[in-house]
Amino acid sequence: MTLDDIATTLLEQRIAGEVLRPADAGFAQARAEAVFNGDIRRQPALIVRPTSTEDVARAIVWVREQGADLTVRGGGHSGSGACVAEGAVMLDLSRLADVRIDPGTRRAHVGGGATWAAVDAATAPHGLAVVGGTVSHTGVAGLTLSGGMGWLTARQGLSSDNLVEATLVTADGRVVTASEQSEPELFWGLRGAGANFGVVTEFVFALHEVDPMADLGLFFWRAEDAAEPLRLAREHLFGLPDGMGAVVVGLSAPPEPFVPEEHRGIPGIAVVVVGWGDPELHAAAVAPLRELGPLFELVTPIPHVALQQMLDAGNPWGILAYDKGLNLDDLSDEVIEVLLTRLPRKRSPLSYMPIFALTGRYREIPDDATAWGTPRSARWATAIVAFAEDEGTLAAERAWARDLWQALEPHARRDSVYVNFEAELDDARVRATYGAKYGRLADLKAEWDPDNVFRHNANIAPAAAVDVPAPRTAARPATRPATRPATRPATQPAP
Ligand code: FAD
Numbered sequence: 001m002t003l004d005d006i007a008t009t010l011l012e013q014r015i016a017g018e019v020l021r022p023a024d025a026g027f028a029q030a031r032a033e034a035v036f037n038g039d040i041r042r043q044p045a046l047i048v049r050p051t052s053t054e055d056v057a058r059a060i061v062w063v064r065e066q067g068a069d070l071t072v073r074g075g076g077h078s079g080s081g082a083c084v085a086e087g088a089v090m091l092d093l094s095r096l097a098d099v100r101i102d103p104g105t106r107r108a109h110v111g112g113g114a115t116w117a118a119v120d121a122a123t124a125p126h127g128l129a130v131v132g133g134t135v136s137h138t139g140v141a142g143l144t145l146s147g148g149m150g151w152l153t154a155r156q157g158l159s160s161d162n163l164v165e166a167t168l169v170t171a172d173g174r175v176v177t178a179s180e181q182s183e184p185e186l187f188w189g190l191r192g193a194g195a196n197f198g199v200v201t202e203f204v205f206a207l208h209e210v211d212p213m214a215d216l217g218l219f220f221w222r223a224e225d226a227a228e229p230l231r232l233a234r235e236h237l238f239g240l241p242d243g244m245g246a247v248v249v250g251l252s253a254p255p256e257p258f259v260p261e262e263h264r265g266i267p268g269i270a271v272v273v274v275g276w277g278d279p280e281l282h283a284a285a286v287a288p289l290r291e292l293g294p295l296f297e298l299v300t301p302i303p304h305v306a307l308q309q310m311l312d313a314g315n316p317w318g319i320l321a322y323d324k325g326l327n328l329d330d331l332s333d334e335v336i337e338v339l340l341t342r343l344p345r346k347r348s349p350l351s352y353m354p355i356f357a358l359t360g361r362y363r364e365i366p367d368d369a370t371a372w373g374t375p376r377s378a379r380w381a382t383a384i385v386a387f388a389e390d391e392g393t394l395a396a397e398r399a400w401a402r403d404l405w406q407a408l409e410p411h412a413r414r415d416s417v418y419v420n421f422e423a424e425l426d427d428a429r430v431r432a433t434y435g436a437k438y439g440r441l442a443d444l445k446a447e448w449d450p451d452n453v454f455r456h457n458a459n460i461a462p463a464a465a466v467d468v469p470a471p472r473t474a475a476r477p478a479t480r481p482a483t484r485p486a487t488r489p490a491t492q493p494a495p
Contacts (some may be wrong), residue, residue: 003045003046003066003068003089004066005057007062007066007411008021008066009064011048011058011059011062012056014059014062015048015050015051015054015058015059016050016051016052016055017051017052017055017059017095018047018048018049018095019046019047020046020047020048022043022045022046023346027047030047030092031043031047033076033094033316034047034083034084034090034092034401035073035081035083035084036075036076036077036078036137036317036318036319036321037078037079037081037319037320037321037360037393038320038321039185039320039321039322039360039391040080040084041455042081042084042085042086043084043086044071044084044085044086044087044088044089044090045068045087045088045089045366046089047089047090047092048090048091048092049092049093049094049095049125049375050091050093050095050096050338051095051096052096052201053167053169053175053201053202054175056091056093056096056169056199057173057175058173058203059089060169060171060173060199060453063089063091064171064453068088068089068207069085069088069089069136070087070088070089070091070454070456071083071084071085071088071090071091071456072090072093072141072195072454072456073090073091073092073093073094073113073115074093074112074113074139074141074142074315074330075115075138075139075140075141075142075143076139077135077137077138077143077423078142078420079321079323079420079422079423079464080422080423080425081141081235081320082195082456082457083456085114085456086392092113093111093112093141094113094171095113096111096112096114096130096201097111097113097114097115097118098110098114099111099114099118099119099121099122100122101122101123101126101128103126103128106206106207106208107164107204107206107207107217108122108123108128108130108203108204108205108207109202109203109204110140110202110204110205111201111202111488112140112141112199112200112203113139113141114139114141115136115138116132116135116137116138116139116140116143117135117136117308117309119132119140119205120132120136120304120305120308120309121305123207124305125257125303126336127209127210127211127212128207128208128209128210129207129208129210129304130152130155130156130159130162130205130206130207130208131148131149131150131151131152131153131157131158132148132150132152132159132164132308133148133159134147134150134247134308134310134354135311135315135433136309136312137312137315137317140159141200142195142420144159144160144163144194144203145191145193145194145195146160146192146193146195146341146418146419146420146458147160147372147418147419147420148160149356149358149362149381149418150310151214151245152210152243152245152306153245153359153360153362154240154243154246154357154359154360154361154362155210155243155360155361155362156243157278157361157364157365158362158365159205160190160191160194160370161191161361161362161365161369161372162205162208162469163190163191163204163205164179164180164205164206165177165178165179165182165187165203166178166187166190166194166200166203166204167200167202168197168198168200169198170448170449171198171200171250171448171449171451171454176198179204185444186444186448188370188371188439188440189371189441189444190283190371191370191371191372192370192371192372192437193371193373193434193437193441193458193460194371195454195458196441196444196445196454196457196458196459196460197445197449197454198448198454199454199475202427210276210304211276211277211304212303212304213276213277213301213303213304214274214275214276214301214302214303214307215274215275215276215279215282215283215285215301215302216272216274216299216301216307216310217273217282217285217289217297217298217299218261218270218271218272218297218299219270219271219272219286219292219297220253220263220268220270220295220296220297221268221269221294222266222267222268222295223267223268223269223340223343223344224340225268225295225334226268226269227336227337228292229269229271229292229443230248230339230340231333231336232273232288232292232333233246233271233331234321234330234331236288236289237271237273238357238359238379240273240277240285240359241281241285241302243246243276243361244273244274244282244285245273245274245357246273246274246277246357246359246421247272247354247355247356247357248270248271248272248331248357248380249269249270249271249272249352249354249355250268250269250355251268251269251270251350251383252264252265252267252346252349252350252351253265253266253267253296254314256342258296258298260296261488263295263296265349266295267270267343267344267346267362268295269339269340269343271289273286273289273368274307276304278458279301280494283299286299288445298450307418314350314352315387318351319387319388320387320388320389320390320391320394321385321386321387321394321423322381322385322386322394322397322398322401322423323381323383323421323422323423324402324405324421324422325381325382325384325386325417325418325419325421325422326381326382326405326409326412326417326421327374327378327381327382327412327413327416327417328355328378328379328380328381328382328383328408328411328412328413329377329378329379329380329382329413330379330380331355334411335408335411338407338411339353339404340403342400343404345400345404346400347393347396347397347400348386348387348388348389348390348393348397350387350389351385351386351387351388351397351400351401352385352387353382353383353384353385353404353461354383354385355381355382356382357379357380357382358376358379358380358381359379362376363376365375368437371415371434371437371441373417373419373433373434373435373437374416374417374418374433375413375416381421382421383418384401384404384405385401386398386400404451415433415435416432416433416435417429417433419433425458427459427461428458430458430459433458438460439463442460442461442462442463443463444460444481445460445462445463446462449462450462
């Protein structure tokens with residue numbers, strides 16, 4: 001779509017932030033910086049970089065006046081590239097990335113375009129932290145709004161479980177505060193299906209004391225030697241003391257100093273256990289893994305902030321990527337057999353498969369407390385991540401990921417997937433994931449975004465108009481009301 005130039009100039013006058021047209025000098029760089037996955041080639045018609053909530057509201061109203069398609073970019077990490085659509089206006093929140101800590105109330109106020117690196121940097125000096133992703137350049141927004149798991153999940157649950165308030169701009173340009181006290185139903189929906197209801201410009205998270213030093217234990221076995229370690233891990237990781245975090249990873253031994261040169265590139269399984277503040281307890285917890293004679297190991301104290309960045313180098317910005325997700329109840333013998341035969345068939349040493357152990361605090365939170373789609377009884381959430389440096393290799397890796405996914409699928413939960421781990425979500429899988437919650441979310445969608453303006457996401461279709469509750473009046477208008485474009489189909493964006 002070509003946007004009217006006079007109208008675009010009007011937008012420039014309305015907002016304090018930047019408006020970039022394809023012909024502008026900074027456009028190509030802004031587009032490259034916006035999207036993690038180098039395999040996404042789509043080009044927006046305009047990149048808008050608001051610097052305030054008011055800017056966001058004015059930009060949304062303007063986009064709707066133009067009848068244009070809108071995408072929202074938080075950290076740009078989604079595997080499907082949901083933050084960019086061909087010919088759409090990209091609302092790039094990278095200039096709304098401040099993080100402010102209130103150590104007294106133990107709250108973090110986080111801009112809608114912040115990354116986890118910024119959150120960790122701000123919280124660590126206070127000996128505080130909130131669970132975020134395992135790669136620090138991931139966006140806080142997309143991760144939190146659909147769940148969010150990381151090293152601290154066993155102690156704190158999901159990122160969304162720690163959200164206490166959000167400020168968002170809705171489809172008609174209103175600014176709304178959502179919390180347990182204000183718009184509680186919307187707050188419920190934001191914690192799991194949150195990309196559907198508006199643009200979150202500020203998150204408020206509860207912070208927790210976390211020892212600044214973590215203890216890392218990483219143990220690696222060749223695929224042919226990994227069956228016994230995986231059988232141990234499937235029980236052992238669920239009995240770890242004191243909220244220790246654990247992830248099983250299928251990967252190629254990385255070219256890191258702690259890996260002997262002759263082992264680098266060998267495909268295998270790593271079991272990683274992290275503890276905080278009690279090295280002896282951690283040593284005891286990893287002893288059974290060590291007894292199984294790994295090919296190599298890394299057991300070391302590590303600053304919490306460095307732990308959060310440990311995987312950054314293996315996940316470089318601009319890499320060609322494709323991912324598929326699955327939830328598993330058990331690392332059964334059949335699952336282990338599939339993993340160990342098919343994992344080594346990958347061609348790219350960069351491709352990997354994290355399998356998050358969903359333990360501890362995560363399991364204590366009731367299923368209906370939030371809109372998180374995965375039933376908390378599922379024990380493992382996994383992503384099959386294909387990474388390649390060229391298109392030919394990516395084609396092979398994509399086929400590898402699909403083959404492994406298909407072989408695992410008969411053993412996986414049919415009722416859910418972590419939507420953030422899946423590049424090819426269709427409507428059926430979204431509905432299956434939210435299950436009994438889908439109807440409640442569809443009502444919320446009809447109330448807050450009846451025209452499905454926010455549609456480039458794990459999309460909830462608005463409930464039929466007859467079911468729509470009366471509009472709210474509590475929210476304060478940020479700008480003049482929008483004219484509504486025709487209702488759009490509630491489907492996923494074309495890849
Ligand atoms: P974006 O692509 O910017 O946005 C994703 C979705 O959220 C889009 O639909 C977008 O419209 C919407 N959105 C973005 N910002 C806002 C906003 N402010 N308001 C409303 N909607 C918004 N997940 C985990 O849970 N744990 C991990 O450890 C983890 N590691 C990852 C590592 C890598 C290398 C990658 C690529 C992904 C990882 N993920 C992980 C998945 C991650 O949760 C998703 O990719 C998530 O979508 C990233 O959010 P983002 O803001 O960076 O993405």
